[in-house]
Amino acid sequence: MEKFQKLPFDNREIDWRILVQDHITAANYGIAGALGTAPPAGFLSGDKSKVLQAMKDSFAHFRNAIVALNDADTAKPQKMFNRETTLRGSFIIITGHFGEHLGQSIAYARLKGIVPPWTEAAQQQTKSRWRKRSRRTLADRAIR
Numbered sequence: 001m002e003k004f005q006k007l008p009f010d011n012r013e014i015d016w017r018i019l020v021q022d023h024i025t026a027a028n029y030g031i032a033g034a035l036g037t038a039p040p041a042g043f044l045s046g047d048k049s050k051v052l053q054a055m056k057d058s059f060a061h062f063r064n065a066i067v068a069l070n071d072a073d074t075a076k077p078q079k080m081f082n083r084e085t086t087l088r089g090s091f092i093i094i095t096g097h098f099g100e101h102l103g104q105s106i107a108y109a110r111l112k113g114i115v116p117p118w119t120e121a122a123q124q125q126t127k128s129r130w131r132k133r134s135r136r137t138l139a140d141r142a143i144r
Contacts, residue, residue: 020104021055027101028058031094034080035087037065 022044029039039061043054073087080090081097106116115123 020101020108021051023104024101025051025055025058027097028055028062031080031090031097032058032062032065034078035065035069035090037061037068 026044029043033039043058069087076087078085078087078090080093083089083093085093109116
């Protein structure tokens with residue numbers, strides 16, 4: 001199955017992976033811009049072959065924007081997502097927003113039948129625990 005296969009939605013086909021990854025890319029550059037590091041021009045192309053690299057570049061850009069900040073500025077007033085806050089408050093907001101991006105990515109992966117690696121490991125552990133528990137239960141019943 002092609003990773004970029006389009007999925008039907010409301011009688012239209014939307015390439016969810018590009019949509020989600022472009023959104024994450026734009027948010028990374030936008031938030032870095034709000035923190036004072038301007039984004040490069042033309043970072044969103046919609047080109048399948050460039051989407052993943054653009055997203056990786058946006059995370060590197062965002063990290064560099066954070067590293068460039070200074071601790072003395074954490075109480076500085078800041079506007080983030082139309083909210084008045086401080087630079088420190090912006091990081092709390094950003095953390096929540098990144099959780100939303102992770103959720104969007106997981107939803108996309110699940111639509112495509114992809115099990116995230118951390119879920120796969122957890123599912124294996126749960127199956128193993130249930131197998132052990134059911135064996136113990138059967139052995140306990142046999143003893144009684």
